[in-house]
Amino acid sequence: MKNYFLLVFFLTALLITKNLASAADNKMTAEVSTDLVQINTGFDGMNLLLFGTTNGANDIIIVIKGPLETNIIRKKTRVASIWINTEKVIIENVPTFYATASTRPLNQITAQSILKEYGIGANNFPINLLKQPNAKTIDISDEYKNALIRLKNKLGLYIDNPIKIKLIEGQLFKANIKFPANVSTGEYTAEIYSFKNGLLLDVINKPILVEKIGIGADVFRLAHSHSALYGIIAILIAVASGWIAAVIFRKV
Amino acid sequence: MHIYLPIAEMSVNIFLILAMGGGIGFLSGLFGVGGGFLMTPLLIFIGVPAPVAVGTEANQIVASSVSGVLAHWRRGNVDFKMGSILLVGGFFGSSAGVVLFKYLQFIGQIDLVIKLSFIIFLGIIGSLMFWESIRTIIRSHNPSSRRRKLHQHNWLHGLPLKVRFRKSKLYISAILPFVIGAVVGVLSAIMGVGGGFIMVPAMIYLLGMPTSVVIGTSLFQIIFVTANVTFLQALTVQTVDILLATLLLAGAVVGAQFGSKYSVRMKGEQLRALLAIMVLGVCIKIIVDLVTKPTDLYSITPLLGG
Numbered sequence: 001m002k003n004y005f006l007l008v009f010f011l012t013a014l015l016i017t018k019n020l021a022s023a024a025d026n027k028m029t030a031e032v033s034t035d036l037v038q039i040n041t042g043f044d045g046m047n048l049l050l051f052g053t054t055n056g057a058n059d060i061i062i063v064i065k066g067p068l069e070t071n072i073i074r075k076k077t078r079v080a081s082i083w084i085n086t087e088k089v090i091i092e093n094v095p096t097f098y099a100t101a102s103t104r105p106l107n108q109i110t111a112q113s114i115l116k117e118y119g120i121g122a123n124n125f126p127i128n129l130l131k132q133p134n135a136k137t138i139d140i141s142d143e144y145k146n147a148l149i150r151l152k153n154k155l156g157l158y159i160d161n162p163i164k165i166k167l168i169e170g171q172l173f174k175a176n177i178k179f180p181a182n183v184s185t186g187e188y189t190a191e192i193y194s195f196k197n198g199l200l201l202d203v204i205n206k207p208i209l210v211e212k213i214g215i216g217a218d219v220f221r222l223a224h225s226h227s228a229l230y231g232i233i234a235i236l237i238a239v240a241s242g243w244i245a246a247v248i249f250r251k252v
Numbered sequence: 253m254h255i256y257l258p259i260a261e262m263s264v265n266i267f268l269i270l271a272m273g274g275g276i277g278f279l280s281g282l283f284g285v286g287g288g289f290l291m292t293p294l295l296i297f298i299g300v301p302a303p304v305a306v307g308t309e310a311n312q313i314v315a316s317s318v319s320g321v322l323a324h325w326r327r328g329n330v331d332f333k334m335g336s337i338l339l340v341g342g343f344f345g346s347s348a349g350v351v352l353f354k355y356l357q358f359i360g361q362i363d364l365v366i367k368l369s370f371i372i373f374l375g376i377i378g379s380l381m382f383w384e385s386i387r388t389i390i391r392s393h394n395p396s397s398r399r400r401k402l403h404q405h406n407w408l409h410g411l412p413l414k415v416r417f418r419k420s421k422l423y424i425s426a427i428l429p430f431v432i433g434a435v436v437g438v439l440s441a442i443m444g445v446g447g448g449f450i451m452v453p454a455m456i457y458l459l460g461m462p463t464s465v466v467i468g469t470s471l472f473q474i475i476f477v478t479a480n481v482t483f484l485q486a487l488t489v490q491t492v493d494i495l496l497a498t499l500l501l502a503g504a505v506v507g508a509q510f511g512s513k514y515s516v517r518m519k520g521e522q523l524r525a526l527l528a529i530m531v532l533g534v535c536i537k538i539i540v541d542l543v544t545k546p547t548d549l550y551s552i553t554p555l556l557g558g
Binding site for chain 1 (some may be wrong): 254255256257259261262263281311312314315316317318319320322323346350360363364388475478479480484485486489490492494495497498501505518542543544545546548549550552553554555
């Protein structure tokens with residue numbers, strides 16, 4: 001509800017400013033409903049609202065990218081009738097989260113070469129495959145890259161939303177993008193691209209911070225910064241609750 | 253109602269976790285086992301990362317063992333001398349197990365080793381227990397049974413460093429309980445179990461301890477071994493989720509009370525036969541998983557610690 005009022009307010013403000021500004025410049029405007037996603041104990045994912053003015057563009061693509069990580073992709077093969085991991089590939093510069101939203105499917109908006117140049121779409125993102133000596137096939141890049149995208153997609157961390165963006169009277173756009181409950185913390189960016197007849201007009205970058213707050217954040221911080229203390233606390237809590245349980249139920 | 257687990261980094265339904273704790277707690281009260289061998293696979297099944305399931309389950313077993321050992325202590329059914337030697341072995345074993353766990357995780361075979369360990373141990377123990385309980389049930393219909401000796405003497409009793417264990421009425425080499433403790437300690441760290449289901453048969457059949465002190469002594473040493481695993485996992489890989497452990501525990505405590513009330517109504521050999529069937533069921537499920545072609549041949553893990 002809060003987001004809705006915010007949207008109405010911004011859109012009205014944008015419409016007024018748009019009429020004042022000259023229609024000739026290609027500067028679009030864009031805003032994110034929040035630039036801070038806080039993971040508290042009740043966190044179960046959240047919706048992020050992005051909106052703005054198109055300023056003459058007829059297509060919009062939004063890319064939300066999480067912090068980069070290094071992943072290992074392992075492949076199982078059949079060895080002595082059981083399935084075990086036999087091959088692996090290390091992939092660097094993998095975004096932990098990658099969502100796109102667009103007015104139309106990406107390949108209808110612009111040429112593949114432009115998508116590739118800007119790294120728009122999970123397939124076009126420049127990840128870095130490091131081949132391992134035990135990988136059998138020579139050209140493994142597509143196989144493992146596809147597996148990466150498929151697995152991340154299954155986890156809800158790679159999302160493709162064609163036709164997700166609504167254009168309102170050809171001048172305003174808005175899109176809802178869902179952050180799932182298993183997003184990692186760190187610095188995210190929302191990149192908003194505007195296109196006219198397949199040509200890139202403008203790009204806007206908006207930072208979004210995802211962080212843990214509350215007791216959960218304290219627990220996480222303690223576990224990582226004072227691991228020994230955390231371990232001892234975990235044991236003490238367990239011993240105490242086991243003891244209390246035994247005492248309570250002795251009388252029953 | 254959902255709750256975000258800070259270490260597992262996922263959102264779970266709070267009632268699902270409480271129900272899982274309650275269900276496994278019921279079974280552990282019913283059969284007098286820790287239930288780790290059921291809980292760890294179940295946690296992995298609902299999407300908790302395997303290392304977090306193992307570390308957190310070790311933490312929960314500390315609590316359930318403390319609560320269980322007190323009742324046995326009051327009845328004088330804990331052989332502290334035997335327990336201490338077992339746990340010295342357990343400390344070495346579980347410490348080595350945590351190092352091994354980290355290495356297997358690094359080479360990508362931890363899932364396979366966890367599954368194979370479960371198959372081997374659940375298979376052997378389930379079959380033995382099933383066979384033994386069926387024999388007892390048959391024999392109870394046939395009253396001409398012979399009286400058993402206190403325990404069998406074999407080459408294991410010829411080892412040096414003999415110690416007298418008054419409570420267990422044994423005079424055996426200290427090497428034997430040390431080795432058993434160490435072996436179970438390794439498994440405890442790798443499989444995220446207390447190891448009671450291996451320790452108890454080992455104490456009865458290998459050491460020849462009287463059944464009355466077996467459960468209490470096993471629980472006593474499990475407290476320290478799982479505490480050691482909890483500490484080392486928390487220290488090296490930060491995979492102990494206090495919140496998850498506490499929720500599981502809350503469910504398990506209540507479940508265990510109902511379980512132990514039910515267990516009074518059933519005969520020991522019937523209980524053992526049921527437990528054996530359950531153990532074999534888990535074992536067969538894991539075998540089937542290993543031999544059938546996985547739906548996705550690929551799996552993804554973040555690269556840990558460089």
